[in-house]
Amino acid sequence: MQFPIYLDYSSTSPCDPRVAAKMAECLTLEANFGNPASRSHKFGWKAEEAVENARKQVADLLNCDPREIVWTSGATESDNLAIKGAAHFYSKKGKHIITSKIEHKAVLDSCRQLEREGFEVTYLDPDSKGLISPERVAAAIRPDTTLVSLMHVNNEIGVINDIEAIGKVTREHGVIFHVDAAQSTGKLPIDMETMQVDLMSLTAHKTYGPKGIGALFVRRKPRVRLEPQMHGGGHERGMRSGTLATHQIVGMGEAFHLAMLEMDSDNARILKLRNRLLEGLQGMEEVYVNGDLDHRVAANLNISFNFVEGESLMMALRNLAVSSGSACTSASLEPSYVLRAIGLNDELAHSSLRMTIGRFTTEEEIDYAIEKVKEAVGKLRDLSPLWDMYKDGVDISKIQWAAH
Amino acid sequence: MAYSDKVIDHYENPRNVGKMDDTDLNVGTGMVGAPACGDVMRLQIKVNADGVIEDAKFKTYGCGSAIASSSLLTEWVKGRSLDEATAIKNSDIAEELGLPPVKIHCSVLAEDAIKAAIADVKAKRGA
Numbered sequence: 001m002q003f004p005i006y007l008d009y010s011s012t013s014p015c016d017p018r019v020a021a022k023m024a025e026c027l028t029l030e031a032n033f034g035n036p037a038s039r040s041h042k043f044g045w046k047a048e049e050a051v052e053n054a055r056k057q058v059a060d061l062l063n064c065d066p067r068e069i070v071w072t073s074g075a076t077e078s079d080n081l082a083i084k085g086a087a088h089f090y091s092k093k094g095k096h097i098i099t100s101k102i103e104h105k106a107v108l109d110s111c112r113q114l115e116r117e118g119f120e121v122t123y124l125d126p127d128s129k130g131l132i133s134p135e136r137v138a139a140a141i142r143p144d145t146t147l148v149s150l151m152h153v154n155n156e157i158g159v160i161n162d163i164e165a166i167g168k169v170t171r172e173h174g175v176i177f178h179v180d181a182a183q184s185t186g187k188l189p190i191d192m193e194t195m196q197v198d199l200m201s202l203t204a205h206k207t208y209g210p211k212g213i214g215a216l217f218v219r220r221k222p223r224v225r226l227e228p229q230m231h232g233g234g235h236e237r238g239m240r241s242g243t244l245a246t247h248q249i250v251g252m253g254e255a256f257h258l259a260m261l262e263m264d265s266d267n268a269r270i271l272k273l274r275n276r277l278l279e280g281l282q283g284m285e286e287v288y289v290n291g292d293l294d295h296r297v298a299a300n301l302n303i304s305f306n307f308v309e310g311e312s313l314m315m316a317l318r319n320l321a322v323s324s325g326s327a328c329t330s331a332s333l334e335p336s337y338v339l340r341a342i343g344l345n346d347e348l349a350h351s352s353l354r355m356t357i358g359r360f361t362t363e364e365e366i367d368y369a370i371e372k373v374k375e376a377v378g379k380l381r382d383l384s385p386l387w388d389m390y391k392d393g394v395d396i397s398k399i400q401w402a403a404h
Numbered sequence: 405m406a407y408s409d410k411v412i413d414h415y416e417n418p419r420n421v422g423k424m425d426d427t428d429l430n431v432g433t434g435m436v437g438a439p440a441c442g443d444v445m446r447l448q449i450k451v452n453a454d455g456v457i458e459d460a461k462f463k464t465y466g467c468g469s470a471i472a473s474s475s476l477l478t479e480w481v482k483g484r485s486l487d488e489a490t491a492i493k494n495s496d497i498a499e500e501l502g503l504p505p506v507k508i509h510c511s512v513l514a515e516d517a518i519k520a521a522i523a524d525v526k527a528k529r530g531a
Contacts, residue, residue, distance in 0.1 A: 309442050311467040315407070315415060335442070346440035383421055383471060385446035385463040386439060401438030 054253025085226030094144030157291030158300025186259030209255030432525025
Protein backbone atom coordinates (compact mmCIF):
# COMPACT_ATOMS: atom_id res chain seq x y z
CA MET A 1 0.00 0.00 0.00
CA GLN A 2 1.06 3.55 -0.76
CA PHE A 3 0.67 6.06 2.08
CA PRO A 4 -1.18 8.27 2.64
CA ILE A 5 -4.22 6.47 1.26
CA TYR A 6 -6.34 8.75 -0.89
CA LEU A 7 -9.97 8.78 0.24
CA ASP A 8 -10.90 12.26 -0.95
CA TYR A 9 -12.07 11.60 -4.51
CA SER A 10 -14.92 14.11 -4.22
CA SER A 11 -12.36 16.81 -3.69
CA THR A 12 -10.53 15.84 -6.83
CA SER A 13 -9.52 12.66 -8.60
CA PRO A 14 -6.20 11.81 -10.20
CA CYS A 15 -6.14 11.78 -13.97
CA ASP A 16 -6.67 8.34 -15.39
CA PRO A 17 -3.35 7.40 -17.07
CA ARG A 18 -5.27 6.94 -20.33
CA VAL A 19 -6.42 10.57 -20.02
CA ALA A 20 -2.92 11.85 -19.26
CA ALA A 21 -1.56 10.01 -22.32
CA LYS A 22 -4.09 11.72 -24.62
CA MET A 23 -3.32 15.11 -23.12
CA ALA A 24 0.40 14.70 -23.66
CA GLU A 25 -0.31 14.39 -27.38
CA CYS A 26 -1.45 18.01 -27.51
CA LEU A 27 1.49 19.99 -26.22
CA THR A 28 4.74 20.01 -28.18
CA LEU A 29 5.79 21.07 -31.67
CA GLU A 30 5.62 17.52 -32.97
CA ALA A 31 2.20 17.08 -31.38
CA ASN A 32 -1.23 18.72 -31.68
CA PHE A 33 -0.35 22.13 -30.22
CA GLY A 34 -2.24 24.43 -32.61
CA ASN A 35 -4.86 27.02 -31.77
CA PRO A 36 -8.26 25.48 -32.51
CA ALA A 37 -9.44 28.91 -33.66
CA SER A 38 -6.76 29.14 -36.39
CA ARG A 39 -8.64 28.64 -39.63
CA SER A 40 -5.74 29.23 -42.01
CA HIS A 41 -3.53 26.18 -41.50
CA LYS A 42 -3.39 22.53 -40.63
CA PHE A 43 -2.22 23.08 -37.06
CA GLY A 44 -5.47 24.88 -36.31
CA TRP A 45 -7.64 22.39 -38.18
CA LYS A 46 -6.09 19.46 -36.36
CA ALA A 47 -6.57 21.10 -32.96
CA GLU A 48 -10.14 21.99 -33.84
CA GLU A 49 -10.82 18.40 -34.78
CA ALA A 50 -9.52 17.21 -31.41
CA VAL A 51 -11.66 19.79 -29.59
CA GLU A 52 -14.78 18.82 -31.51
CA ASN A 53 -14.13 15.14 -30.90
CA ALA A 54 -13.92 15.88 -27.18
CA ARG A 55 -17.10 17.96 -27.34
CA LYS A 56 -18.84 14.92 -28.82
CA GLN A 57 -17.46 12.69 -26.04
CA VAL A 58 -18.82 15.04 -23.37
CA ALA A 59 -22.15 15.36 -25.18
CA ASP A 60 -22.42 11.57 -25.42
CA LEU A 61 -22.19 11.19 -21.66
CA LEU A 62 -25.11 13.62 -21.31
CA ASN A 63 -26.99 12.28 -24.35
CA CYS A 64 -27.18 15.77 -25.81
CA ASP A 65 -26.11 17.63 -28.95
CA PRO A 66 -22.38 18.58 -29.03
CA ARG A 67 -23.46 22.10 -29.98
CA GLU A 68 -24.97 22.36 -26.49
CA ILE A 69 -21.55 22.08 -24.82
CA VAL A 70 -19.63 25.29 -23.99
CA TRP A 71 -16.09 24.88 -22.66
CA THR A 72 -15.20 26.70 -19.45
CA SER A 73 -12.41 26.53 -16.88
CA GLY A 74 -14.42 24.32 -14.53
CA ALA A 75 -17.66 24.03 -12.59
CA THR A 76 -17.14 27.28 -10.71
CA GLU A 77 -16.98 29.24 -13.94
CA SER A 78 -19.89 27.24 -15.37
CA ASP A 79 -21.99 28.05 -12.30
CA ASN A 80 -21.13 31.74 -12.60
CA LEU A 81 -21.91 31.80 -16.32
CA ALA A 82 -25.16 29.90 -15.91
CA ILE A 83 -26.55 31.81 -12.93
CA LYS A 84 -25.38 35.34 -13.62
CA GLY A 85 -25.67 34.87 -17.38
CA ALA A 86 -29.28 33.64 -17.27
CA ALA A 87 -30.38 35.97 -14.46
CA HIS A 88 -29.08 38.98 -16.37
CA PHE A 89 -30.43 37.91 -19.73
CA TYR A 90 -33.93 37.29 -18.39
CA SER A 91 -33.96 40.15 -15.87
CA LYS A 92 -36.72 41.99 -17.76
CA LYS A 93 -38.96 38.98 -17.15
CA GLY A 94 -38.25 38.86 -13.42
CA LYS A 95 -35.61 39.07 -10.76
CA HIS A 96 -36.35 36.11 -8.49
CA ILE A 97 -34.06 33.09 -8.21
CA ILE A 98 -34.47 29.86 -6.25
CA THR A 99 -31.62 27.77 -4.92
CA SER A 100 -30.92 25.77 -1.75
CA LYS A 101 -28.92 26.26 1.41
CA ILE A 102 -26.59 23.35 0.65
CA GLU A 103 -25.36 24.36 -2.78
CA HIS A 104 -21.69 24.72 -3.58
CA LYS A 105 -20.16 28.11 -2.76
CA ALA A 106 -19.84 28.87 -6.49
CA VAL A 107 -23.65 28.84 -6.69
CA LEU A 108 -24.30 30.54 -3.35
CA ASP A 109 -21.78 33.30 -3.97
CA SER A 110 -23.08 33.93 -7.49
CA CYS A 111 -26.55 34.31 -5.96
CA ARG A 112 -25.19 36.67 -3.29
CA GLN A 113 -23.71 38.82 -6.04
CA LEU A 114 -27.07 38.96 -7.79
CA GLU A 115 -28.70 39.99 -4.50
CA ARG A 116 -26.28 42.90 -4.33
CA GLU A 117 -27.45 43.83 -7.83
CA GLY A 118 -31.09 43.90 -6.77
CA PHE A 119 -32.21 40.32 -7.45
CA GLU A 120 -34.14 38.39 -4.83
CA VAL A 121 -33.04 34.86 -3.92
CA THR A 122 -34.97 32.14 -2.08
CA TYR A 123 -32.71 29.61 -0.33
CA LEU A 124 -34.65 26.37 0.11
CA ASP A 125 -34.10 24.21 3.19
CA PRO A 126 -33.27 20.60 2.39
CA ASP A 127 -35.02 17.90 4.40
CA SER A 128 -33.10 16.12 7.17
CA LYS A 129 -31.73 13.68 4.59
CA GLY A 130 -30.30 16.50 2.51
CA LEU A 131 -32.85 16.31 -0.33
CA ILE A 132 -34.88 19.02 -2.06
CA SER A 133 -38.32 17.81 -3.10
CA PRO A 134 -40.04 18.93 -6.34
CA GLU A 135 -42.95 20.08 -4.17
CA ARG A 136 -40.70 22.42 -2.25
CA VAL A 137 -39.45 23.90 -5.52
CA ALA A 138 -42.99 24.27 -6.89
CA ALA A 139 -44.13 26.06 -3.74
CA ALA A 140 -41.32 28.60 -4.01
CA ILE A 141 -41.90 29.54 -7.67
CA ARG A 142 -43.42 33.00 -8.18
CA PRO A 143 -44.52 34.86 -11.31
CA ASP A 144 -41.21 36.74 -11.34
CA THR A 145 -39.02 33.63 -10.87
CA THR A 146 -36.65 33.17 -13.79
CA LEU A 147 -34.14 30.61 -12.54
CA VAL A 148 -33.88 27.57 -10.26
CA SER A 149 -30.35 26.34 -9.45
CA LEU A 150 -29.88 23.04 -7.62
CA MET A 151 -27.12 20.49 -7.48
CA HIS A 152 -27.45 16.97 -8.80
CA VAL A 153 -25.24 15.40 -6.12
CA ASN A 154 -24.14 17.16 -2.94
CA ASN A 155 -20.38 17.43 -2.58
CA GLU A 156 -20.30 16.79 1.16
CA ILE A 157 -22.94 14.15 1.77
CA GLY A 158 -23.28 12.65 -1.71
CA VAL A 159 -27.10 12.69 -1.75
CA ILE A 160 -28.91 12.76 -5.10
CA ASN A 161 -31.68 15.20 -5.96
CA ASP A 162 -34.47 13.98 -8.24
CA ILE A 163 -33.50 16.16 -11.19
CA GLU A 164 -36.04 14.59 -13.53
CA ALA A 165 -38.96 15.39 -11.23
CA ILE A 166 -37.74 18.91 -10.42
CA GLY A 167 -37.18 19.56 -14.14
CA LYS A 168 -40.83 18.78 -14.81
CA VAL A 169 -41.86 21.42 -12.30
CA THR A 170 -39.58 24.13 -13.66
CA ARG A 171 -40.52 23.40 -17.28
CA GLU A 172 -44.24 23.57 -16.41
CA HIS A 173 -43.68 27.00 -14.91
CA GLY A 174 -41.43 28.21 -17.74
CA VAL A 175 -38.51 28.70 -15.37
CA ILE A 176 -34.88 28.04 -16.38
CA PHE A 177 -33.39 25.07 -14.50
CA HIS A 178 -29.65 25.05 -13.80
CA VAL A 179 -28.02 21.94 -12.32
CA ASP A 180 -24.52 21.73 -10.91
CA ALA A 181 -23.42 18.22 -11.89
CA ALA A 182 -19.79 18.50 -10.80
CA GLN A 183 -20.23 15.53 -8.47
CA SER A 184 -22.42 13.31 -10.62
CA THR A 185 -20.69 12.74 -13.97
CA GLY A 186 -19.45 9.17 -14.16
CA LYS A 187 -21.35 8.35 -10.98
CA LEU A 188 -24.94 8.58 -12.22
CA PRO A 189 -26.60 8.32 -15.62
CA ILE A 190 -27.38 11.76 -17.06
CA ASP A 191 -29.81 11.95 -19.96
CA MET A 192 -30.80 15.30 -21.41
CA GLU A 193 -33.58 13.62 -23.39
CA THR A 194 -35.42 12.76 -20.19
CA MET A 195 -34.11 15.43 -17.83
CA GLN A 196 -35.66 18.81 -18.50
CA VAL A 197 -32.56 20.68 -17.49
CA ASP A 198 -31.68 23.91 -19.28
CA LEU A 199 -28.15 24.50 -17.99
CA MET A 200 -25.75 21.99 -16.48
CA SER A 201 -22.32 22.69 -14.98
CA LEU A 202 -19.64 20.08 -15.54
CA THR A 203 -16.04 19.65 -14.48
CA ALA A 204 -13.35 17.21 -15.57
CA HIS A 205 -11.26 16.82 -12.45
CA LYS A 206 -13.74 14.87 -10.34
CA THR A 207 -14.15 12.32 -13.12
CA TYR A 208 -10.48 11.39 -13.65
CA GLY A 209 -9.82 14.29 -16.00
CA PRO A 210 -7.51 17.28 -15.51
CA LYS A 211 -8.15 20.33 -13.33
CA GLY A 212 -8.82 23.66 -15.00
CA ILE A 213 -11.35 22.48 -17.55
CA GLY A 214 -15.11 22.19 -17.44
CA ALA A 215 -18.16 22.83 -19.52
CA LEU A 216 -21.62 24.25 -19.42
CA PHE A 217 -24.48 22.47 -21.13
CA VAL A 218 -26.75 25.12 -22.68
CA ARG A 219 -29.98 23.71 -24.09
CA ARG A 220 -30.90 24.53 -27.68
CA LYS A 221 -34.49 23.28 -27.69
CA PRO A 222 -36.11 25.15 -26.05
CA ARG A 223 -33.33 27.64 -26.50
CA VAL A 224 -31.69 29.16 -23.45
CA ARG A 225 -29.91 32.50 -23.74
CA LEU A 226 -27.08 33.78 -21.57
CA GLU A 227 -25.24 37.00 -21.13
CA PRO A 228 -21.53 36.16 -21.46
CA GLN A 229 -19.36 36.78 -18.42
CA MET A 230 -16.08 36.63 -20.30
CA HIS A 231 -15.74 38.99 -23.25
CA GLY A 232 -13.23 38.67 -26.06
CA GLY A 233 -12.82 36.89 -29.34
CA GLY A 234 -16.31 35.44 -29.39
CA HIS A 235 -15.30 31.80 -28.92
CA GLU A 236 -17.90 29.22 -28.00
CA ARG A 237 -20.64 30.99 -29.93
CA GLY A 238 -19.98 34.17 -28.03
CA MET A 239 -20.83 32.63 -24.68
CA ARG A 240 -17.27 32.21 -23.45
CA SER A 241 -14.33 33.90 -25.07
CA GLY A 242 -10.77 32.70 -24.65
CA THR A 243 -8.40 30.45 -26.60
CA LEU A 244 -9.43 26.85 -26.11
CA ALA A 245 -6.99 24.73 -24.12
CA THR A 246 -6.74 21.76 -26.46
CA HIS A 247 -4.87 19.46 -24.08
CA GLN A 248 -7.32 20.14 -21.24
CA ILE A 249 -10.33 19.70 -23.48
CA VAL A 250 -8.99 16.46 -24.94
CA GLY A 251 -8.40 15.26 -21.38
CA MET A 252 -11.96 16.04 -20.36
CA GLY A 253 -13.31 14.34 -23.47
CA GLU A 254 -11.33 11.18 -22.84
CA ALA A 255 -12.26 11.19 -19.15
CA PHE A 256 -15.96 11.46 -19.94
CA HIS A 257 -15.64 8.82 -22.65
CA LEU A 258 -14.10 6.45 -20.10
CA ALA A 259 -16.81 7.40 -17.60
CA MET A 260 -19.43 6.32 -20.07
CA LEU A 261 -17.72 2.99 -20.74
CA GLU A 262 -16.83 2.19 -17.15
CA MET A 263 -19.51 3.83 -15.01
CA ASP A 264 -21.39 0.61 -14.30
CA SER A 265 -18.37 -1.48 -13.41
CA ASP A 266 -16.79 1.38 -11.40
CA ASN A 267 -20.00 1.92 -9.46
CA ALA A 268 -20.51 -1.74 -8.64
CA ARG A 269 -16.98 -2.05 -7.29
CA ILE A 270 -17.05 1.27 -5.43
CA LEU A 271 -20.41 0.50 -3.80
CA LYS A 272 -19.02 -2.78 -2.47
CA LEU A 273 -16.07 -0.90 -0.98
CA ARG A 274 -18.31 1.81 0.51
CA ASN A 275 -20.54 -0.78 2.13
CA ARG A 276 -17.50 -2.59 3.49
CA LEU A 277 -16.27 0.68 4.99
CA LEU A 278 -19.66 1.48 6.48
CA GLU A 279 -20.08 -1.98 7.98
CA GLY A 280 -16.60 -1.79 9.41
CA LEU A 281 -17.30 1.48 11.19
CA GLN A 282 -20.89 0.92 12.25
CA GLY A 283 -19.83 -1.54 14.92
CA MET A 284 -18.77 1.40 17.08
CA GLU A 285 -21.06 3.24 19.48
CA GLU A 286 -22.50 6.68 18.65
CA VAL A 287 -21.74 6.65 14.93
CA TYR A 288 -24.12 8.46 12.58
CA VAL A 289 -24.32 8.52 8.79
CA ASN A 290 -25.06 12.05 7.56
CA GLY A 291 -27.57 12.38 4.74
CA ASP A 292 -29.74 9.84 3.00
CA LEU A 293 -27.99 6.50 2.54
CA ASP A 294 -30.27 5.19 -0.22
CA HIS A 295 -30.33 8.28 -2.44
CA ARG A 296 -26.58 8.64 -2.42
CA VAL A 297 -23.74 8.08 -4.85
CA ALA A 298 -21.73 4.94 -4.19
CA ALA A 299 -18.50 6.87 -3.67
CA ASN A 300 -19.53 8.89 -0.62
CA LEU A 301 -19.57 8.16 3.08
CA ASN A 302 -20.11 11.07 5.45
CA ILE A 303 -20.15 9.90 9.01
CA SER A 304 -20.02 11.49 12.46
CA PHE A 305 -18.29 10.01 15.47
CA ASN A 306 -19.98 11.63 18.44
CA PHE A 307 -17.77 13.14 21.17
CA VAL A 308 -14.71 13.24 18.90
CA GLU A 309 -13.65 16.45 17.17
CA GLY A 310 -13.03 16.15 13.44
CA GLU A 311 -9.74 17.95 13.12
CA SER A 312 -8.07 15.96 15.87
CA LEU A 313 -9.47 12.86 14.23
CA MET A 314 -7.87 13.79 10.93
CA MET A 315 -4.62 14.47 12.75
CA ALA A 316 -4.67 10.90 14.01
CA LEU A 317 -5.41 9.70 10.50
CA ARG A 318 -2.32 11.13 8.88
CA ASN A 319 -2.06 8.06 6.68
CA LEU A 320 -5.53 8.70 5.31
CA ALA A 321 -6.39 11.64 3.08
CA VAL A 322 -9.97 12.47 4.11
CA SER A 323 -11.90 15.65 4.84
CA SER A 324 -13.98 16.85 7.76
CA GLY A 325 -17.00 19.07 8.31
CA SER A 326 -15.29 20.44 11.36
CA ALA A 327 -14.75 24.16 11.62
CA CYS A 328 -11.06 23.83 12.10
CA THR A 329 -10.38 22.52 8.61
CA SER A 330 -11.33 25.82 7.06
CA ALA A 331 -10.45 29.43 7.66
CA SER A 332 -13.87 30.08 9.22
CA LEU A 333 -14.63 28.68 12.64
CA GLU A 334 -18.12 27.54 11.66
CA PRO A 335 -18.74 23.85 11.11
CA SER A 336 -20.03 22.68 7.72
CA TYR A 337 -23.04 24.72 6.55
CA VAL A 338 -24.31 21.64 4.72
CA LEU A 339 -24.41 19.51 7.85
CA ARG A 340 -25.99 22.36 9.82
CA ALA A 341 -28.66 22.82 7.14
CA ILE A 342 -29.73 19.16 7.38
CA GLY A 343 -30.24 19.68 11.09
CA LEU A 344 -27.09 18.27 12.65
CA ASN A 345 -26.16 19.84 15.96
CA ASP A 346 -22.76 21.52 16.16
CA GLU A 347 -21.14 18.62 18.01
CA LEU A 348 -22.04 16.12 15.33
CA ALA A 349 -21.06 18.54 12.58
CA HIS A 350 -17.67 19.02 14.23
CA SER A 351 -17.32 15.25 14.52
CA SER A 352 -17.84 14.40 10.87
CA LEU A 353 -15.53 12.78 8.36
CA ARG A 354 -16.10 12.61 4.63
CA MET A 355 -14.51 9.65 2.96
CA THR A 356 -14.90 9.38 -0.79
CA ILE A 357 -13.87 6.34 -2.75
CA GLY A 358 -12.78 6.16 -6.37
CA ARG A 359 -11.61 4.13 -9.33
CA PHE A 360 -8.23 3.33 -7.82
CA THR A 361 -9.30 2.48 -4.24
CA THR A 362 -8.57 -1.09 -3.15
CA GLU A 363 -10.17 -3.40 -0.59
CA GLU A 364 -6.89 -3.51 1.29
CA GLU A 365 -6.96 0.28 1.62
CA ILE A 366 -10.51 0.23 2.94
CA ASP A 367 -9.63 -2.40 5.54
CA TYR A 368 -6.66 -0.33 6.64
CA ALA A 369 -8.86 2.77 6.87
CA ILE A 370 -11.42 0.95 9.03
CA GLU A 371 -8.76 -0.21 11.43
CA LYS A 372 -7.13 3.24 11.69
CA VAL A 373 -10.40 5.14 12.15
CA LYS A 374 -11.51 2.77 14.90
CA GLU A 375 -8.18 3.10 16.65
CA ALA A 376 -8.21 6.92 16.41
CA VAL A 377 -11.82 7.29 17.57
CA GLY A 378 -11.08 5.02 20.52
CA LYS A 379 -8.00 7.00 21.46
CA LEU A 380 -9.74 10.37 21.19
CA ARG A 381 -12.77 9.21 23.14
CA ASP A 382 -10.42 8.18 25.96
CA LEU A 383 -9.24 11.80 25.86
CA SER A 384 -12.71 13.32 25.59
CA PRO A 385 -14.50 14.79 28.62
CA LEU A 386 -17.74 14.58 26.63
CA TRP A 387 -17.33 10.83 26.20
CA ASP A 388 -16.82 10.53 29.98
CA MET A 389 -20.01 12.46 30.57
CA TYR A 390 -21.92 10.39 28.04
CA LYS A 391 -20.69 7.21 29.73
CA ASP A 392 -21.71 8.64 33.13
CA GLY A 393 -25.19 9.25 31.76
CA VAL A 394 -24.94 13.06 31.67
CA ASP A 395 -27.13 14.70 29.03
CA ILE A 396 -24.69 17.05 27.31
CA SER A 397 -27.42 19.01 25.55
CA LYS A 398 -28.83 20.04 28.96
CA ILE A 399 -25.59 21.67 30.12
CA GLN A 400 -25.22 25.44 29.90
CA TRP A 401 -22.00 25.87 27.97
CA ALA A 402 -20.20 29.17 27.81
CA ALA A 403 -19.69 29.97 24.14
CA HIS A 404 -16.27 31.30 23.31
CA MET B 405 -2.52 22.86 8.34
CA ALA B 406 0.98 22.06 9.46
CA TYR B 407 1.43 21.43 13.17
CA SER B 408 4.57 22.16 15.13
CA ASP B 409 6.57 19.20 16.41
CA LYS B 410 5.60 20.11 19.98
CA VAL B 411 1.89 20.04 19.17
CA ILE B 412 2.30 16.68 17.48
CA ASP B 413 4.29 15.34 20.42
CA HIS B 414 1.65 16.37 22.98
CA TYR B 415 -1.13 15.13 20.72
CA GLU B 416 0.48 11.74 20.19
CA ASN B 417 1.71 11.35 23.76
CA PRO B 418 -0.66 13.40 25.86
CA ARG B 419 0.61 13.86 29.44
CA ASN B 420 -1.56 13.46 32.51
CA VAL B 421 -4.74 12.26 30.88
CA GLY B 422 -7.39 11.34 33.36
CA LYS B 423 -10.02 12.22 35.86
CA MET B 424 -9.83 12.96 39.58
CA ASP B 425 -12.46 12.59 42.25
CA ASP B 426 -14.32 15.87 42.18
CA THR B 427 -15.75 15.32 45.65
CA ASP B 428 -12.25 15.56 47.14
CA LEU B 429 -11.96 19.01 48.75
CA ASN B 430 -8.36 19.28 47.55
CA VAL B 431 -9.34 18.78 43.92
CA GLY B 432 -10.28 21.73 41.73
CA THR B 433 -12.05 21.24 38.41
CA GLY B 434 -12.19 23.69 35.53
CA MET B 435 -14.44 22.80 32.63
CA VAL B 436 -14.42 25.38 29.85
CA GLY B 437 -15.44 25.70 26.23
CA ALA B 438 -18.50 24.36 24.48
CA PRO B 439 -19.15 21.38 22.23
CA ALA B 440 -20.75 23.70 19.69
CA CYS B 441 -17.47 25.55 19.29
CA GLY B 442 -15.52 22.34 18.87
CA ASP B 443 -13.53 22.61 22.11
CA VAL B 444 -14.23 21.43 25.66
CA MET B 445 -11.43 21.20 28.23
CA ARG B 446 -11.64 19.67 31.66
CA LEU B 447 -8.60 20.44 33.77
CA GLN B 448 -8.25 19.14 37.32
CA ILE B 449 -5.64 19.93 39.94
CA LYS B 450 -4.92 18.39 43.31
CA VAL B 451 -3.52 20.80 45.88
CA ASN B 452 -1.58 19.77 48.99
CA ALA B 453 -1.62 21.35 52.46
CA ASP B 454 1.08 23.85 51.45
CA GLY B 455 -1.03 25.16 48.57
CA VAL B 456 1.15 23.49 45.97
CA ILE B 457 -0.33 21.68 42.99
CA GLU B 458 0.90 18.13 43.37
CA ASP B 459 -1.02 16.56 40.52
CA ALA B 460 -2.95 17.63 37.43
CA LYS B 461 -5.14 15.76 34.99
CA PHE B 462 -7.00 16.74 31.84
CA LYS B 463 -9.36 15.56 29.18
CA THR B 464 -10.02 17.60 26.08
CA TYR B 465 -12.44 17.40 23.21
CA GLY B 466 -11.02 19.55 20.46
CA CYS B 467 -8.43 19.94 17.79
CA GLY B 468 -4.80 18.89 18.15
CA SER B 469 -3.80 22.36 19.36
CA ALA B 470 -6.44 22.30 22.08
CA ILE B 471 -5.28 18.87 23.24
CA ALA B 472 -1.64 19.99 23.20
CA SER B 473 -2.42 23.23 25.09
CA SER B 474 -4.12 21.39 27.93
CA SER B 475 -1.52 18.61 28.02
CA LEU B 476 1.30 21.17 28.26
CA LEU B 477 -0.52 23.08 30.97
CA THR B 478 -0.81 19.99 33.19
CA GLU B 479 2.97 19.61 32.96
CA TRP B 480 3.58 23.24 33.81
CA VAL B 481 1.29 23.55 36.83
CA LYS B 482 2.62 20.53 38.69
CA GLY B 483 4.81 21.66 41.58
CA ARG B 484 3.64 25.26 41.35
CA SER B 485 1.74 27.20 43.97
CA LEU B 486 -1.75 28.38 43.12
CA ASP B 487 -0.47 31.94 42.69
CA GLU B 488 2.29 30.79 40.37
CA ALA B 489 -0.19 28.76 38.33
CA THR B 490 -2.53 31.74 38.10
CA ALA B 491 0.27 33.73 36.53
CA ILE B 492 0.52 31.41 33.49
CA LYS B 493 -0.60 33.32 30.43
CA ASN B 494 -2.10 32.02 27.23
CA SER B 495 0.68 33.68 25.26
CA ASP B 496 3.23 31.51 27.11
CA ILE B 497 1.39 28.39 25.96
CA ALA B 498 0.94 29.67 22.41
CA GLU B 499 4.62 30.55 22.19
CA GLU B 500 5.86 27.25 23.62
CA LEU B 501 3.69 25.26 21.18
CA GLY B 502 4.19 27.58 18.21
CA LEU B 503 0.45 27.99 17.67
CA PRO B 504 -0.62 29.86 14.53
CA PRO B 505 -3.02 32.84 14.93
CA VAL B 506 -6.15 30.77 14.17
CA LYS B 507 -5.27 28.47 17.08
CA ILE B 508 -4.61 31.12 19.73
CA HIS B 509 -8.11 30.51 21.12
CA CYS B 510 -6.93 27.02 22.17
CA SER B 511 -4.32 28.55 24.47
CA VAL B 512 -6.87 31.07 25.77
CA LEU B 513 -9.13 28.17 26.65
CA ALA B 514 -6.29 26.45 28.52
CA GLU B 515 -5.66 29.60 30.57
CA ASP B 516 -9.38 29.83 31.33
CA ALA B 517 -9.35 26.18 32.40
CA ILE B 518 -6.55 26.53 34.94
CA LYS B 519 -8.07 29.74 36.33
CA ALA B 520 -11.42 27.98 36.71
CA ALA B 521 -9.81 24.98 38.41
CA ILE B 522 -7.96 27.24 40.86
CA ALA B 523 -11.12 29.20 41.63
CA ASP B 524 -12.97 25.93 42.21
CA VAL B 525 -10.46 24.53 44.68
CA LYS B 526 -10.22 27.85 46.51
CA ALA B 527 -13.98 27.99 46.85
CA LYS B 528 -14.13 24.41 48.08
CA ARG B 529 -11.41 24.90 50.64
CA GLY B 530 -12.83 28.18 51.79
CA ALA B 531 -16.20 26.54 52.39
